[in-house]
Amino acid sequence: MTEPATLGRRPRSRQRASALLSRTGVTAMLGLAALYTLLPLLWLVLSATKSRQDLFATNGFAPGRHFALLDNLGHLFQVDDGIYLRWLLNTVLYAGLGALLATAFSVAAGYAFDKLAFPGKERVFGLVLLGVMVPGTALAIPLYLIAAQVGLVNTFWGVFLPGLVYPFGVYLARVFSASYVPDEVLEAARMDGAGEIRTFCRIAFPMLTPAFVTIFLFQFTQIWNSFFLPLVMLSDQRLFPVNLGLYEWYSSALSQGHPQDYLLAIVGSLVSVAPLVVLFLMLQRFWKSGLTAGAVK
Template sequence: MLGLAALYTLLPMLWLVLSSTKSRQDLFATNGFAPGDDFALLDNLQYLFEADNGIFLRWLLNTVLYAGVGALLATVFSVAAGYAFDKLDFPGKERIFSLVLLGVMVPGTAMAIPLYLIAAEAGLVNSFWGVFIPGLVFPFGVYLARVFSASYVPGEVLEAARVDGAGEFRTFCRIALPMVAPGFVTIFLFQFTQIWNSFFLPLVMLSDEELFPVNLGLYVWYSSALSQGHPQDYLLAIVGSLVSVVPLVVLFLMLQRFWKSGMTAGAVK
């Protein structure tokens, strides 16, 4: 079963890598799991970054801003909210948290049209902020942050900090946040991946190609190849898909060392 799961996961990626090495002539004339005869990967990459006056680089930069900055801010907000729900007492805490859980249950695609209508009223349609601001809200991250706070942040350590004169904000920043670092990284990766792969919201919100994220731009190229018979756009979509996967792989490899438990082992006697 593990072997089948590995094949299901790796075969599409293998096909993507091998197809990216083919010329436009070899793309449909050779076996899908055979490399290109001329190994044209470098030429394809050059063609990708020069196509349409380098629009792919703009899409890639847009996605980095949407996903990178948006996921970082969303993680900070989620961890702060989860810590507050876990360690602080305030009126209506559990009822408010129930609303957060309700937000977890609602799929993101169901919120796209309401978000579009709200953005239209605010004048944010077809703008950077119309896609960026919704990415700052991550109810599942708040839920995870509360779980991590309960597991990683002992109440005794916080009480000791308060006795020493630390305020709530300083206690959170200097004591709780370093302790919950594995949870911070986990929430960041979840939200980064979600925003990076987001498709329907940008499709609804944006009409200017200069503001497209990379996956929406690849969809435009793929649709052009199918509807207008442009095989060069099909090759662009394949090579662009390969390039768009690389940042996710690199990010996971860089941050996986933070996915460790027991950072606070021994902090409380």
């Protein structure tokens, strides 16, 4: 009588051990991912507190012996007549205005693909999905050649206009539209005499606010971190985004023997991260709700 009961307990103990091992493994993987993400940021913060001498004479994860963050920030914003502030303003225009317009176009296009019927809709949407699979670096040279033909090389528009096209945002907007906007509500608005544009602006768009914020964050981060396209397109330092300017300082430190540029690149990198952190904290409520779109229908 005791043997069957013992046999019945063994599978349960094995299941508990397996579940514990699984949780431990997942926790360890998440811990490693957190370290991989946070350690470079920690190094950046600590290095920004050092003087030029401390940067090369102390441990990378030790703070500066003389807290020099304020001095480093002052030097960062004054060097070359405040060129870093200009790079920062350029990046805000490229990423902020570009992401805002790209998101508006993406949400409108995704809504149209989901709710409207027109000839060749699925084939056109297939081209959008094809654009999702093409990496941005593969398009940099073709974009440069096109810009050269129309005179946009080394101009603000040569970097700004490509950021308005966001195929992945169109795909996300269609998914959001299918999850957030009921067809019955749109039919009721049309029966009341609302046209398609008014129905989208007054009925559908407010429902797609989480989608708008989510797509905006993705595109803003993508443009803010863009490097290869500005590198190919721009040669005027006054038009550089932050990433390209920091690359110039780092290259100067390596090739021309200017060790002070190492510290400029480090402090500038820390400052360039701050707007992304602030933006995510401000919009995280909409972002979290947007990421769950489509999970429950």
